[in-house]
Amino acid sequence: MKIKTEKLYYNYSSSEPFDAEILDVRPADVGKISILLDKTIFYPEGGGQPADRGTINGFPILDVLEKDGEIIHLLDENRLNSAYGQRSDLVSLKPGPAELLLNSRRRRDLMQLHSGQHLLSGIIFLMTGVRTVSMHLGDETSTIDVDTAQLTEETLLAVEDAVADAIEENHPVIVHLCPPEDLSSFPLRRVPPVGEEVIRVVDIGRHDVIACCGTHVKSTAEIGLFRILGAEKYKGMTRISFLAGRRLLLDSRLLRQNAVIASRALSVPISETGQGVRDMAEKLARTEKRLKEFEEKAIMEKAEILIRKAVDTGSPEQRPEQRLEQRSEQRSDLPMVIESYDEENINELIRIGKIAQKKCRAVLLLVSINEIKFAAFSSIEGFDLRQFIL
Numbered sequence: 001m002k003i004k005t006e007k008l009y010y011n012y013s014s015s016e017p018f019d020a021e022i023l024d025v026r027p028a029d030v031g032k033i034s035i036l037l038d039k040t041i042f043y044p045e046g047g048g049q050p051a052d053r054g055t056i057n058g059f060p061i062l063d064v065l066e067k068d069g070e071i072i073h074l075l076d077e078n079r080l081n082s083a084y085g086q087r088s089d090l091v092s093l094k095p096g097p098a099e100l101l102l103n104s105r106r107r108r109d110l111m112q113l114h115s116g117q118h119l120l121s122g123i124i125f126l127m128t129g130v131r132t133v134s135m136h137l138g139d140e141t142s143t144i145d146v147d148t149a150q151l152t153e154e155t156l157l158a159v160e161d162a163v164a165d166a167i168e169e170n171h172p173v174i175v176h177l178c179p180p181e182d183l184s185s186f187p188l189r190r191v192p193p194v195g196e197e198v199i200r201v202v203d204i205g206r207h208d209v210i211a212c213c214g215t216h217v218k219s220t221a222e223i224g225l226f227r228i229l230g231a232e233k234y235k236g237m238t239r240i241s242f243l244a245g246r247r248l249l250l251d252s253r254l255l256r257q258n259a260v261i262a263s264r265a266l267s268v269p270i271s272e273t274g275q276g277v278r279d280m281a282e283k284l285a286r287t288e289k290r291l292k293e294f295e296e297k298a299i300m301e302k303a304e305i306l307i308r309k310a311v312d313t314g315s316p317e318q319r320p321e322q323r324l325e326q327r328s329e330q331r332s333d334l335p336m337v338i339e340s341y342d343e344e345n346i347n348e349l350i351r352i353g354k355i356a357q358k359k360c361r362a363v364l365l366l367v368s369i370n371e372i373k374f375a376a377f378s379s380i381e382g383f384d385l386r387q388f389i390l
Contacts, residue, residue: 005071006039015104022098028074035073035093041102044071048135049114049214053103112245113137115173115216116223117144120242122208123162125189145237160228166207170221176201225249303355309337310362335362346373353377
């Protein structure tokens with residue numbers, strides 16, 4: 001038998017405890033249990049909006065889902081077992097009284113984001129005729145996907161200004177229920193879902209009117225702050241990222257802290273950190289180019305040293321290649337040069353060895369003291385180096 005839970009989350013956003021009844025406790029996925037209540041203040045994930053968080057009888061909620069007409073509150077079974085000192089076996093939280101506590105700060109954060117998203121999507125539609133295809137409210141950034149391959153920077157700035165105007169004008173955010181109200185009487189931005197008994201229409205006046213099952217602030221002023229962070233191409237559309245409310249304040253603080261650090265490191269005013277970073281990047285690029293030239297020169301010099309040592313190791317009367325031609329049956333007599341390097345890494349040794357390998361006939365064994373690795377080389381095709389290094 002399905003349990004029908006009364007949905008109170010649309011009109012409840014308080015941090016005060018709320019009394020409810022646990023009607024059923026069921027096993028869920030591994031390590032989790034499902035709690036079903038007679039009424040709930042926790043919004044279940046849906047429509048691009050994440051689920052609420054909070055506690056039931058002091059135990060943290062992992063997630064809230066609406067599945068097959070039931071609202072399921074998922075809890076951590078292992079945490080329950082630890083608290084009760086036994087296996088829960090569906091007994092740790094029994095049917096009966098329950099105290100619900102909503103994470104009201106998270107709820108307000110999501111309401112600010114969701115109402116801000118409605119303004120963003122509605123104003124883009126009014127200004128450009130471009131529709132929003134989907135939206136996502138994330139823990140760090142939130143996005144909408146709009147049905148166009150390109151929106152200019154000038155358009156995005158104009159949209160951002162229009163959203164800011166709508167917030168400052170403090171328009172009411174009204175929720176209509178259809179029925180009893182007539183759905184056809186609203187100029188909806190998008191066709192509502194089919195099959196719902198009651199359609200919730202979120203109305204922000206001339207800025208946006210659309211069917212929505214999410215939670216919202218009561219007026220646009222409650223959104224507080226709003227910023228478009230950027231836009232990028234995504235599957236033939238444009239994905240716009242944004243922030244709103246208290247979350248944008250926290251982001252601004254972080255940016256300010258980083259700007260102060262950069263300003264001090266570059267010895268420039270905060271207002272000039274952008275140019276300071278560009279100047280520093282250009283200077284570093286020139287320095288890296290110069291260092292690369294020195295590095296290439298050093299590699300060549302070290303290779304030349306190996307080549308000279310290989311020649312000196314051979315017979316004083318004959319060059320190594322001459323001696324090898326005469327002693328093709330005794331390749332174990334091939335001159336061998338062992339060289340160790342204190343600071344060079346194995347990749348540098350490979351570069352040195354490959355250059356020397358092309359210019360001398362010898363076995364080269366190069367050892368990186370720092371990395372405790374070695375590389376061996378021979379220019380004789382098919383020559384077995386194992387007789388030297390095993």
